Amino acid sequence: MTSYQTESKPQCWRAVVVFDDRAEMLLYLNRSTVAVRAGYRSAYLDLLDAEERQHVVNVSMQRWQGASDSGRWVHQSDLPVPLKERIAIAV
Numbered sequence: 001m002t003s004y005q006t007e008s009k010p011q012c013w014r015a016v017v018v019f020d021d022r023a024e025m026l027l028y029l030n031r032s033t034v035a036v037r038a039g040y041r042s043a044y045l046d047l048l049d050a051e052e053r054q055h056v057v058n059v060s061m062q063r064w065q066g067a068s069d070s071g072r073w074v075h076q077s078d079l080p081v082p083l084k085e086r087i088a089i090a091v
Helices: 032-045 082-090
Strands: 012-017 023-028 055-067 070-079
Touching: 012 032, 012 070, 023 032, 032 055, 032 070, 032 082
Parallel strands: none
Antiparallel strands: 012 023, 012 055, 055 070
């Protein structure tokens, strides 16, 4: 039996919030690293309340590896946590 992939190389990237006290949460999804880097900060501020932000350990940039219907998310790098980033710059 022959298997055909519908996309030769899907380009899907996402930002995932990692917490110290609960499961990780999808924060932002887009087709390029540039788009994810540009959009994850506003998504962070819109989706997480103050209590949730206190428990953020990091924000993980991940890319999809494999065919669109079979594959896995692979960690590529850590993104700056928006509010912690501002505190680090101020100090």
